[in-house]
Amino acid sequence: MRTVALRFAENFAPDCGTVATHEAVIRKLGYVWYGKLGSAVSAKTAGDILLNDDPRLLLIHSGGQDRWWCHIDAIKREVPPAEGIPSYYRDKAKDFGCWFRIRRFERAEPDVMSKCRVISSGRILTSASRHSMSPYFIIDYAAK
Structure with a gap:
């Protein structure tokens, strides 16, 4: 499965955390928009992700051990409602280059990064993420 792995931090999140805050919106609306700061993923990458049987992205907590699968059904560049x-x-929405509509969060298995290969380098995500400051990686995930 081709998708993206995005780093996230708790710098601006409420005390309950990024994932819990997003899940609260899902409970209310059935979905939440997750914004990716900076440049958008390419249209080709977005299309590849959405072609998967179960489109999702991987969230990686920077400096932490949390890894989350985000089951998505849309990707857009313009700011959503x-x-x-x-x-x-919300007041920073214009700073986000890309938005993912998440329907559900699922805690990823502890070794998930060892099952992901970065497309650009061929390296395992565990190694690539340690040696790169990139905020996201295009990956192939192979469940073992």
């Missing part, structure tokens, strides 16, 4: 964006970053 504010109600679907967690309130703590």
Whole structure:
């Protein structure tokens, strides 16, 4: 499965954390928009992700051990309606280059990064993420 792995941090999130805050919106609306800061993923990458039987992306907690699969059903570049964006970053919405509509979070298996290969380098994500400051990686995930 081809998808992206995105790093996230808790710098601006409420005390309950990024994932819990996004899940609260899902409980209310059935979905939440997750914004990727900076440049958008390419249209080709977005298309590849959405072609999967179960489109999802991998969230990697920077400096932590949390890994989450985000089951998605849409990717867009324009800012989505504010109600679907967690309130703590609505005022920064224009800074996000890409938005993923998440329907469900699922904790990833502890060794998930060892099952992901970075497309650009061929390296395992565990190694690539340690030696790169990149905020995201295009990956192939192979469940073992």
